[in-house]
Each structure stands twice: as C-alpha cells, then as structure tokens.
Amino acid sequence: MDTPVLDVTADEAADLLRNPYPIFERRRRETTGVFCGSVMDWTRAPAAMRPEHLYAAVSFDAVNRVFRDSKAFNSHIYDSTVGLFIGPTILAMEGKQHWDHRNLVSSAFKSKSLSRWEPEVVRPVVNALIDEFVDAGEADLVRDFTLEFPTRVISRLLGLPEEDLPWFRKRAVELISYHINYKRSFEASGALKEYFLDQIDKRRSRPTEDIIGDLVDAEVDGEKLSDEAIYSFLRLLLPAGLETTYRSSGNLLYLLLTHPDQFAAVAVNRELIAPAIEEGLRVETPLTTVQRYATAETQLEGVTIPEGAVIDVCIGSANHDERRWERSEEFDIFRKRVPHISFAAGEHTCMGLHLARMETRVALECLLERLTDITLVTDGDPHIYGQPFRSPTALPVTFAPARADS
Numbered sequence: 001m002d003t004p005v006l007d008v009t010a011d012e013a014a015d016l017l018r019n020p021y022p023i024f025e026r027r028r029r030e031t032t033g034v035f036c037g038s039v040m041d042w043t044r045a046p047a048a049m050r051p052e053h054l055y056a057a058v059s060f061d062a063v064n065r066v067f068r069d070s071k072a073f074n075s076h077i078y079d080s081t082v083g084l085f086i087g088p089t090i091l092a093m094e095g096k097q098h099w100d101h102r103n104l105v106s107s108a109f110k111s112k113s114l115s116r117w118e119p120e121v122v123r124p125v126v127n128a129l130i131d132e133f134v135d136a137g138e139a140d141l142v143r144d145f146t147l148e149f150p151t152r153v154i155s156r157l158l159g160l161p162e163e164d165l166p167w168f169r170k171r172a173v174e175l176i177s178y179h180i181n182y183k184r185s186f187e188a189s190g191a192l193k194e195y196f197l198d199q200i201d202k203r204r205s206r207p208t209e210d211i212i213g214d215l216v217d218a219e220v221d222g223e224k225l226s227d228e229a230i231y232s233f234l235r236l237l238l239p240a241g242l243e244t245t246y247r248s249s250g251n252l253l254y255l256l257l258t259h260p261d262q263f264a265a266v267a268v269n270r271e272l273i274a275p276a277i278e279e280g281l282r283v284e285t286p287l288t289t290v291q292r293y294a295t296a297e298t299q300l301e302g303v304t305i306p307e308g309a310v311i312d313v314c315i316g317s318a319n320h321d322e323r324r325w326e327r328s329e330e331f332d333i334f335r336k337r338v339p340h341i342s343f344a345a346g347e348h349t350c351m352g353l354h355l356a357r358m359e360t361r362v363a364l365e366c367l368l369e370r371l372t373d374i375t376l377v378t379d380g381d382p383h384i385y386g387q388p389f390r391s392p393t394a395l396p397v398t399f400a401p402a403r404a405d406s
C-alpha cells in the first residue's frame with residue numbers, strides 16, 4: 001500500500017509545543033490511526049538524522065497493539081537515545097532477558113514497600129516542602145513543589161544521605177536534560193555511576209532497607225544483579241520516575257486550577273482525588289510519544305510497516321481517541337472511567353505506576369489539607385508546554401493557610 005507521508009509542517013511546529021492535541025486529532029481523522037510520517041517536529045533536524053522509514057500510531061487501538069506486540073515492535077531504539085546516557089536497562093530489553101531482569105529489579109518495588117513508603121517517606125517529605133512556603137500566601141507550585149518533591153522522595157527511597165540531596169538534585173537534572181546539553185548529561189551520567197557504585201559498595205558490607213539495598217540483595221534462581229545493571233537501573237529511575245512524576249503532578253494541578261468547579265469538588269470530597277489523577281493523566285500525559293522499531297514487515301490498521309521502520313507511538317493521541325471517550329478533549333473528572341494508556345501496556349508497562357499514583361495522591365491531599373483558596377495567577381499566561389515531554393513551566397498561585405481546626 002502506497003501511504004502518503006504526513007509530517008508536522010513548519011506552520012504546525014509552534015502549535016505542537018503549546019498544544020499538540022488539535023494536530024493529533026487531525027491525524028486520527030485523516031488516517032486509519034496509522035500513517036507514514038511522524039508526530040514529532042523534524043523541520044529543524046538535519047535530514048541525515050531522520051530514520052529512512054518513519055511511521056506513527058495515533059489511534060488507541062494502534063498504540064495499544066504496538067505496546068502489546070513486542071515481538072513485532074521492539075524498544076531497541078532506546079539504545080541509541082536515552083540508553084546512551086543511562087546505560088543498558090530493561091527499557092531496551094525484550095523477551096526472556098527483559099522478563100528475568102525486570103523480575104530482579106521489581107523486587108525493590110513491592111506493594112509491601114509502597115504501604116510503608118507513604119507514611120514514612122512521602123507524606124513527611126511533602127509536608128516538609130509545604131512548610132517552606134505555607135506562610136507566604138503565594139508560591140510557584142512548579143518551582144517550590146512539583147519539581148522538588150519527587151527528587152526528595154526518590155533520594156529517600158534510595159537511602160541516599162540527606163546532605164547529598166543538593167548534589168544529587170543537580171546531577172539528576174543534568175542527566176535528564178540530555179536533549180539540551182548532551183555533554184553535561186554524559187558527565188552527570190559518569191558522576192552518578194561513581195556515586196552509585198560507592199553506595200552499592202557500602203551496602204555490600206552493611207545491608208540497608210532501601211531500594212539500593214534491595215537491588216544489591218535481589219536474587220532470582222541464584223542469580224544476582226551485576227553492578228552495571230544496578231547503577232544503570234538507578235540512573236533509569238531519574239528520567240523514568242522523577243521527570244514523569246514532576247511533570248504529571250504539575251499537569252494535574254494546572255488542570256484543576258483552570259477548572260475551579262472541579263477543584264472545589266475535589267477539595268470537598270477527597271474520594272474524587274483518584275479519578276482526578278486518572279483524568280489528568282489521560283488529558284495531559286507527561287510523555288506524549290515514545291518510539292519502537294518494526295522487527296519485520298507488519299500490517300497495522302491497514303498500513304504496511306516495513307521491517308526496520310521507526311514508529312512514533314503517540315500516547316497523547318491515543319488518550320484523546322474519540323472512539324473511546326465522548327468529548328475526549330474535555331477534562332472531566334466525573335466521566336465514566338475508561339483506562340488510559342499513559343503508563344504504556346504490555347511487557348514494558350510502567351514499573352512505577354503505583355508509586356507515581358501514590359505520590360500524586362499524597363501531594364494533592366497534603367496541599368488540600370494545608371492550603372485553602374488556591375488560585376492560579378494568570379498574568380504571565382501559565383500553560384502546559386512541550387513535546388514529547390509536557391508540563392507547565394510555572395504555576396504561580398495565591399492561597400491562605402488552612403486553619404488547624406478546618
């Protein structure tokens with residue numbers, strides 16, 4: 001089948017950063033849900049960087065199928081993108097190797113740990129952060145809150161010494177900013193490797209009850225993780241766990257602040273927090289697009305994908321598919337719940353999805369317990385921005401501290 005190439009045009013490129021959703025909607029309407037072309041902006045990239053065969057999956061069914069059929073669509077593409085900075089991890093593995101390795105590292109994310117982490121780590125971390133701005137009556141919830149709490153949570157869960165937090169925060173930001181300054185990202189990657197090796201070493205002589213301790217201990221069929229596997233996985237947690245969580249909690253706060261009636265309903269009825277989190281993840285996923293390789297010629301929604309093609313798997317578009325959700329572009333926490341695909345699907349389904357949901361719930365609960373009348377200051381036009389990673393750059397708000405008896 002001779003498929004026309006559909007790419008983001010120069011005119012569309014600026015809209016793509018501010019609001020890619022109308023472009024995604026056009027692509028769903030004008031295609032079978034799959035097309036030859038891309039949902040990424042290639043207008044400024046050197047031609048040589050563009051893969052020879054580039055396709056995009058934009059309907060829910062197509063995205064779901066690509067994620068679930070890892071034989072036909074593998075994730076080796078990560079070896080030449082983020083894998084260059086974090087090293088070999090489960091993200092780029094498949095089949096038995098992926099299964100064995102994922103089993104080993106997932107022992108550090110047991111649900112037993114999660115119920116302990118909430119009262120012992122997440123709630124105290126979030127409340128300590130709110131202490132820092134609660135009396136001011138105003139804050140930038142990105143700078144003062146969403147950017148900071150996932151870093152503090154992960155450093156406590158890893159069991160890093162408190163005094164290392166400023167160093168760790170700086171290196172983490174440098175590592176995840178590889179698309180802005182790849183040289184600095186490489187340096188941060190090397191520094192984190194040395195740092196984590198030292199932490200691993202300390203736990204070999206004195207075991208600890210934290211994620212690094214669990215990874216050092218992890219064993220399946222008598223096999224342990226190598227040092228390289230451990231420090232690479234720890235580096236993976238920075239883009240996979242830290243960046244996604246800070247962005248998704250910023251997106252949720254932005255959506256609630258710009259829908260004050262729904263925010264007020266959540267403040268009155270905390271049972272609405274869980275549906276609000278899911279609707280926030282659906283409407284504004286922190287990561288709109290990931291990529292896969294086609295391992296052999298394959299049919300997808302009537303389109304022939306050649307072997308070796310790169311496929312944009314557009315989570316953001318799938319989450320807005322009008323065949324799955326009525327009024328799919330609207331943020332509505334009261335809508336009938338139909339699962340979104342922001343945590344992917346199939347064998348690479350997000351390993352931190354329960355932690356991410358718990359962190360976001362606790363963050364919102366604590367904000368609502370400690371602050372009232374939270375109002376967005378709209379003078380500077382705060383909005384969600386970016387592609388494929390999206391979130392607000394600032395969320396200036398005013399509020400009043402909640403009275404202790406309220």
Ligand code: HEM
Binds near residue numbers: 242291
């Ligand atoms: C709202 C927050 C989050 C979102 C939207 C998210 C989304 C995703 C997505 C889409 C993938 C699949 C990527 C792919 O296959 O190309 C993924 C994988 C992964 N995520 Fe998350 N994630 C979030 C939070 C977290 C957290 C908090 C952690 C851990 C601290 C985490 C750890 C991982 C890991 C280890 C993988 C790799 C799984 C594998 O390849 O088998 N994520 N995540």
